[in-house]
Amino acid sequence: MKQDQVTIYLCGSMTGLTHDQIGAYYRETVAALPEWMTPIAPLRDKDILKNAGALRASDYDEGAYGEGIMLTTRGIFARDSFDVRRSDALLADFSRANRVSIGSMFEIAWAQQQGKPIVIIMDKDGLHDHPFVRASTPFIFEPEMRETAIKTLVSLMRKGL
Numbered sequence: 225m226k227q228d229q230v231t232i233y234l235c236g237s238m239t240g241l242t243h244d245q246i247g248a249y250y251r252e253t254v255a256a257l258p259e260w261m262t263p264i265a266p267l268r269d270k271d272i273l274k275n276a277g278a279l280r281a282s283d284y285d286e287g288a289y290g291e292g293i294m295l296t297t298r299g300i301f302a303r304d305s306f307d308v309r310r311s312d313a314l315l316a317d318f319s320r321a322n323r324v325s326i327g328s329m330f331e332i333a334w335a336q337q338q339g340k341p342i343v344i345i346m347d348k349d350g351l352h353d354h355p356f357v358r359a360s361t362p363f364i365f366e367p368e369m370r371e372t373a374i375k376t377l378v379s380l381m382r383k384g385l
Contacts, residue, residue: 230313231262242271266307312320336361345364
């Protein structure tokens, strides 16, 4: 049986991190996924942020990151919610978080509400360790179990015997 292509929304902290730090997470994750999994990253087409330093959510409202609808609060919200809806599963990695990611909390809630599989990587008793996050999925792994988390995602999405 041929494996159908599936899409995986890559969720995780952005505020307080640089474009390069966030991009490193995406590159590491994509390298670990089988070719039948297509990642969707919220940072795509935002190369203008490469020289922005540590990202701040409030700067989107002020236009600090430049022109364009995808660099506004409403554009980010609309595209990220659309991306979660069109994805088959969500992988959230909070191992690099230095602040609570409110946007990621929305993305997890949207995915959970739609019955999509969710795999989360986070520190026990860390910034994102909350009853709502823990109730959203049984698939929560500590950062040192990242490889197991990705294997779990692959197993969840694989078809066949």
